[in-house]
Amino acid sequence: MKTEPQPLEAGETSKRLTSTQGVTRGLSIVDLILRIIAAIGTLGSAVAMGTTNETLSFFTQFVQFSAQYNDLPTFTFFVIANSIVCGYLVVISLPLSIFHIIRSAAINSRIILVIFDTVMLALLTAGASAATAIVYLAHNGNASANWVAICQQFNSFCERTSGSLIGSFGGILIFMLLIVTSTVAISRC
Template identity: 70%
Template sequence: MGGVEVGAKESSSGSGQKRSGVSRGVALLDFILRLVAIIATLASAIAMGTTNESLPFFTRFIRFRAKYNDLPTFTFFVVANSIVSAYLVLSLAFSIFHIIRSGGAQKSRVVLIFFDTGMLALLTAGASAAAAIVYLAHKGNTRTNWFAICQQFNSFCERISGSLIGSFGGIIVLILLILISAATLSRR
């Protein structure tokens, strides 16, 4: 009967090592996804923040110009992406902590879920508001006499559309981060 107890102890310690390895792998995935989200949100903020285009009108001295800060929605988009990007850089410390110490990091995971959810809401608000303006820039609205400007300002529209793609990619990564943290907490 003593041999059975020893065998049970050995199998439970093997299971603990397996669980620790899985937790470390999940923590590493969390770190990599945070890096991807940083790149996506920072690139979106930079792309939108540096977007401008000027076109001549009748003469070369009179010009029409389109710049991101002409619309407060795009300014909000840049600020939201910048805030989320800065948060993600700071959250890398927690992610590294989870890699080093895979067990007993439940409280820090709860904190990350809380802040990740807040950043997801901020990023979604900024990207959604900017998406509405980008749609108007591409399609216009004849009922309200808002003309589509993308026929004239091609470069401007391409950059703001690309910036939106990066931001929505960041949203998807944040959703994955929240789901990974929640799944890790539910396993314990």
């Protein structure tokens, strides 16, 4: 009778451990899927913005009117930010995320991933919101500063640049989720 409680307790502990590991592994799989979606989103944003180029069908004798993404430095920053984030997601974070599915007890590499994710969240948000400010200006102009809306002339340019923001904002939401799921996983390790 005296030896009975011990195996029972050990069994319970191992059961609880397996359940915790299962939850952590589940979070790691969600983490991997979210990272793949974010990589596709940011890649799409970078490509959509980077290939934006509109030449108007009318031109005067001296000037042909054309608009490219790199006419506006903010859009160039947007393309660079999305490319860096996409590169980070594929090259650094995906291998680590797969490693976490296999070794669910790894804490240090999870903390490193949270640090990188936080920096990338800030970079992506900076690129997307700066581009949004310019897209808003292109659509509406600003009477006080005497800046005219350019979307009447460059209609397709504006549609393309506005659309390319979507993938980036999707990426921002995913990075927020990634930081939170990583933190929960660390607390359960």
